[in-house]
Amino acid sequence: MSSYKVVRGARVLNACMQAPAGVGDSNLAVKLRGAPHADVLIEGDTIREVGRPGLAAPADATVIDGRDRLLIPGLINAHTHSHANIPRGFGDRWTLELALNANAAIRGQPSVDQKYLAAQLGAAEMIRKGCTACYDLVYEFPQPSVEGLDALGQAYSDAGMRAVVAPLMSTQSFYASIPGLLQVLPDHIQAEFSRPRTSTDDASLAITRKALRDWRFDRGQVRLAIAPHSPLQVSDAFWLGSHRLAVEFGVGVHTHLGESKVQAVGGMERYGKTLTTHMADLGVLGPNFTAAHGTWLDGDDMKRLAHAGASVAHNPASNMRYGNGMAAVRRMLDCGLNVGLGTDSRSCSDNLNMFEAMRLASYTSRVQTPDYSQWLSAHEALAMATSGSAKVLGFGDDLGVIAAGYKADIVFLDLKNLNYIPLNSAIIQVVNAEDATGVDSVMIAGRMVLDRGRLTTIDVDRLVARAEAAMERVWEVNGKTLELALRLEDVIGTFCVGLAQSPYHVHRYCDGAS
Numbered sequence: 001m002s003s004y005k006v007v008r009g010a011r012v013l014n015a016c017m018q019a020p021a022g023v024g025d026s027n028l029a030v031k032l033r034g035a036p037h038a039d040v041l042i043e044g045d046t047i048r049e050v051g052r053p054g055l056a057a058p059a060d061a062t063v064i065d066g067r068d069r070l071l072i073p074g075l076i077n078a079h080t081h082s083h084a085n086i087p088r089g090f091g092d093r094w095t096l097e098l099a100l101n102a103n104a105a106i107r108g109q110p111s112v113d114q115k116y117l118a119a120q121l122g123a124a125e126m127i128r129k130g131c132t133a134c135y136d137l138v139y140e141f142p143q144p145s146v147e148g149l150d151a152l153g154q155a156y157s158d159a160g161m162r163a164v165v166a167p168l169m170s171t172q173s174f175y176a177s178i179p180g181l182l183q184v185l186p187d188h189i190q191a192e193f194s195r196p197r198t199s200t201d202d203a204s205l206a207i208t209r210k211a212l213r214d215w216r217f218d219r220g221q222v223r224l225a226i227a228p229h230s231p232l233q234v235s236d237a238f239w240l241g242s243h244r245l246a247v248e249f250g251v252g253v254h255t256h257l258g259e260s261k262v263q264a265v266g267g268m269e270r271y272g273k274t275l276t277t278h279m280a281d282l283g284v285l286g287p288n289f290t291a292a293h294g295t296w297l298d299g300d301d302m303k304r305l306a307h308a309g310a311s312v313a314h315n316p317a318s319n320m321r322y323g324n325g326m327a328a329v330r331r332m333l334d335c336g337l338n339v340g341l342g343t344d345s346r347s348c349s350d351n352l353n354m355f356e357a358m359r360l361a362s363y364t365s366r367v368q369t370p371d372y373s374q375w376l377s378a379h380e381a382l383a384m385a386t387s388g389s390a391k392v393l394g395f396g397d398d399l400g401v402i403a404a405g406y407k408a409d410i411v412f413l414d415l416k417n418l419n420y421i422p423l424n425s426a427i428i429q430v431v432n433a434e435d436a437t438g439v440d441s442v443m444i445a446g447r448m449v450l451d452r453g454r455l456t457t458i459d460v461d462r463l464v465a466r467a468e469a470a471m472e473r474v475w476e477v478n479g480k481t482l483e484l485a486l487r488l489e490d491v492i493g494t495f496c497v498g499l500a501q502s503p504y505h506v507h508r509y510c511d512g513a514s
């Protein structure tokens, strides 16, 4: 069979910072509509040419009918957590800190099979919603396991989806990470969580090293990275160990940085400086470094991250769900920071819909200032979800654009879907109107993994039954732990709200700090 495919008759939309050049620019309606008709020639997993309709193709190339379809680059989820794909729908009014309190209880102790299941469930949702790659920060307790990471590699590999899988690790519990919190909790909690965990920490890095060394999957599709949980939950020694390991293996480091005001104040209390300054002083910032959220960064923090060539993974849905505020993305971009876009986990945002993430990124930029010149444009939102996120994942040269030389990761949107009736502006309707119901087909590496609404690599019916059973098991095994966590909510909630309102002076950029 020929390794060539040619998509004919479709419109093609890439993110671009200038006004898109339509076919026949003298016609204003055509110009505004954007997304000119173009044919796309694909060889194997790579786009060879994008050209005018009627593009020459080898005689034996498989022809894909692109009529009434709008092609956009596969959306890339820069921040998610597969371990939270099953325990969703908890905590109506949880803050980040209340969610972290209940994390162990709702997560349970999944088997290796259940880790695979959770990743496939996320992959099914992401693919169906036009996402072709993700950065999955996955937590295993008490430490990562080679088998667990391998199961995730297998899950994404079987789904035909690209992923960066990063073991999410902490060296102290959430309770011990917020200055002063442990001391207000019951004695048995204090006794359990104040013990040092050095042996586990060393083991975590050793396991990660083994997983990196023995990784058996195609790194062009599924690769590993390292995810120290957050500056407050990870010791300096562990940060340095993670950094060394990342440099040795040439992989990414991804952490939660300045996600909530409680964290920002906690950082000032513990280190007497911002968490970002602390990271910079440790020497762990660099082009492979991704800061998730960055809601509570001041202007100097952003400059430090930009100077290091680091990225931010912007998660507008979870920032709002947890009441953490809105990240000053315009300022980040002005500083020269690369910004990718993420959904965060299914338990905190509450889905894996990158179209929704784009719209929320766009809208949250608008409510921060009446100066519309500072708002994110639709092209900027699409750029964050494609090329920005591709850079976060370390796939910057291969993904995020429909152009010759890039990998053939392409979403086919149905222009007959009501989201496009009538079609006035492809870019505005993709970013602001599309809710993923218009996703018709998804190609990853030249292969249709969603073909006219049908997932070709994942048996969803089987997944559904297994996911329900897995959650039942969490309830059975962890019901009592959840009860205990819920009993702590008032004291943790009251303490954290108090901390967030303490006299410590923390700035966000939008508070006027420079």
Ligand SMILES: [Zn+2]
Residues within 6 Å of the ligand: 079, 080, 081, 137, 256, 292, 344, 345
């Ligand atoms: Zn996260």
